[in-house]
Every structure is written in structure tokens, then in C-alpha cells.
Amino acid sequence: MRILFVTNTSFPPREGIGGHIAGLAAALRRRGFTVEILARGRRLLGWESGIREGIPYTLHPHPRLKPFHHRLVRPLLDGWLARNLRRFDLVHFHLPLLPPLHTPLPCAVTVHTPMLTDTAAMREGRIRPFLARANARLFSRRYEQWYLDRADILLTVSSRVAEELRTHYRLGDRRPFVLPNGVDTRFFGFRPLEGREPVLLYLGRLGYRKGLPRLLKAFARLRRPELRLLLLGDGPLRAPLQRRAGRLGIADRVRFAGFADRGTVRDWLQRAACLVHAADYEGFPLVLLEAMACGIPIVTTRIGALADLPPRPPLLVAEPEAAAVAAAIDRVFATPGLTALRVAAARALVEREFDWEVVAGRLAGLYGGLLREAA
DSSP, X not given: OEEEEEEEXXXXXXXXXXXXXXXHHHHHHHTTOXXXXXXXXXXXXXXXXXXXXXXXXXEEOOOOOTTSHHHXXXXXXXXXXXXXXXXXXXXXXXXXXXXXXXXXXXXXXEESSOHHHHHHTOOSOSHHHHHHHHHIIIIIHHHHHHHHHHOSEEEESSHHHHHHXXXXXXXXXXXXXXXXXXBOTTTSOOOOXXXXXXXXXXXXXXXXXXXXXXXXXXXXXXXOTTOEEEEEBOOTTHHHHXXXXXXXXXXXXXXXXXXXXXXXXXXXXXXEEEEEEOOSOOSOOHHXXXXXXXXXXXXXXXXXXXXXXXXXXSSEEXXXXXXXXXXXXXXXXXXXXXXXXXXHXXXXXXXXXXXXXXXXXXXXXXXXHXXXXXX
């Protein structure tokens, strides 16, 4: 079976959706599928191509003229699809932020985060969140609805995202399939708690709705002077967050390390004492599964992924307040026996339910059913 993944995210991956696509493509390839990726490039003009871990990818030009960039790139993508679709059996679109693209082939659509709910969760700043919410209402919502109306298979990364689609979009009597993020449990190996460094770790984009001001405030409340906070990631809020760390008096214990490759991410997940994820909104963050696989204790706010974990998930869940996040971090260190039980249960859970081989197996079954119907 020959599959084309189409996404608006950059590739090779630098954030969650790209990581989802890369992990899923690799697992499908191991099952004998042929997979290619059409993704957003970094050039204003000109196409790029390459191969990553055996997966060919093509990068389209990226005109940076919001909110018109989707309209500008649409004819380029339609032209590429018209020239190349004969090489595929099925197209799998990954939303958000793709312009409407026509294909005569059967199509699957995965919604990672609906833009209406994603932008509604932006609390930092004033002008940029306002513009993002306006863009979601005026442009993105219509594009998303276009795909929802035409998908032969509609998937979401969490039950919460499926509910958001039912609430804010038109689904009729359609019921999305929940296909969660996954993790390569062989690459992200388990490391016991003993010998870990006194480092609190944040992994992800330094952007809106990630709860990063809350994280800094929670860190400032901790009475554990040996702890350091390491932020691996980059984004538009880096400079404001650095200034906030200075105002809180913690700048000497906070390190903004920038974007990290996959190997560095794994290294810190196996070295740090605790991962903190204090977001206001997430669909199903890939980093939580990678952290669970590596055995690092996790403190998180109530995000979409929790709906698809057991009723008592093997991580600490805090209310979205700095005091609650700080208290949960304290519990990690104050109850080492319970913490050890949680990380062991987390590893067992991802091996059983969220390994990419398991997730790809579910998707392969859906693909097969769709192509049998189309035949």
C-alpha cells in the first residue's frame, strides 16, 4: 500500500505533529507500506526534497504572508498532487492549517488540534492571540470544515479533540476514530530514578498556551535551591520568558537551551529528575509518551491526553495554577516510593497501548478497510 502524508508542519520534525508523522511513517514502513511525506519547507521560493530514515519527503515553498499564505501555496500543492498522485493509493492529511486540496484518491484526515479551541486557549499577550483567534474564525475553521466534510476516515489524536470537533464543527452522525500519538519504546529506553540530576525539564515550543509563565512562577515557589529548570525548545515567547525569570529572581537557575534534536531529548528524559508540562491546552502531546517511556516522573495539568489514559494515570495531575504545580513537583521528591511505582506503571502502559507499532497496526486496519470499500 502506498501512502502520502500531507502536513503544514515543517520536516524533518521540530515539533509534535511532525514527530507524530515521522513515527507513524517509520512504523508503517516496517509493516511493508510505502510512505512519502509532503510538508512545509523553510524557503520562500523553491522546493526541497530528501530522505529521512528511509522515508522520502518533499518540502513546498512557504510564503510568510499571513493570513494569505495558505491561498498562495494552494495552487503549488494542487499542482504537485496532480503530477504525483498516480504513485499513491491513499492520501492522509494532517490538520491544522492546510488549505483545501483536491484529490480523487481515498483520503484520511487526522485532526491534531482544532484551531478554534487551540487559539481560544492563548492567554499570553494581547495583539497576537487576538489575531490568531480572528484567523481561526475567518479562515482556518472553514478549511478544517472542508476536510471534515470530505474525509473518508476521520481521526483525532485524543477523545477530547473528538469532542471539540462535535461541539464546534459540523460532523453530522460521523464519529471520529481516536488514534493517539505513539512512542518508539526501543529508542526511548527506561532509566531508573537513581542517579538522576536535580533538573526540572520542560520540552516543547516556547509559545502560546503552553503555560510557561505558570511554570516559571511555580519554579520560583519551590524551596529546593538545588533544583535547576531546563527549557528545551524555542519560540516567540523566549525573550519575554527570560525577562520574567529575571523579575522572579530565578534567572541564574533557569536555562533556555533552544531547540534539541531527538537524541538530546532522549538524553535529558533519562537524566532529569522531573518533567513539568503546565499547558493551558494540548491535544495529545508527544513528549508525555516519550517521558513515560524513559521513566522520568511527570507533573502535568489537565490536558486532552488524560481522557485516553486510565482513570488514575501514572503521573501527577495539577490544577492550572502555579501553587498547584509547585505542590505536585514537591510530591515527586517527597514520596520517592510512590514516584518509583508511577514511573514503572507509565513504562508498562506505553509499551502496551502507545508503542508506534501498536498505533500503526490500528491505522493499517483502517486503511485496509477504506481501500476495500473503494475497490
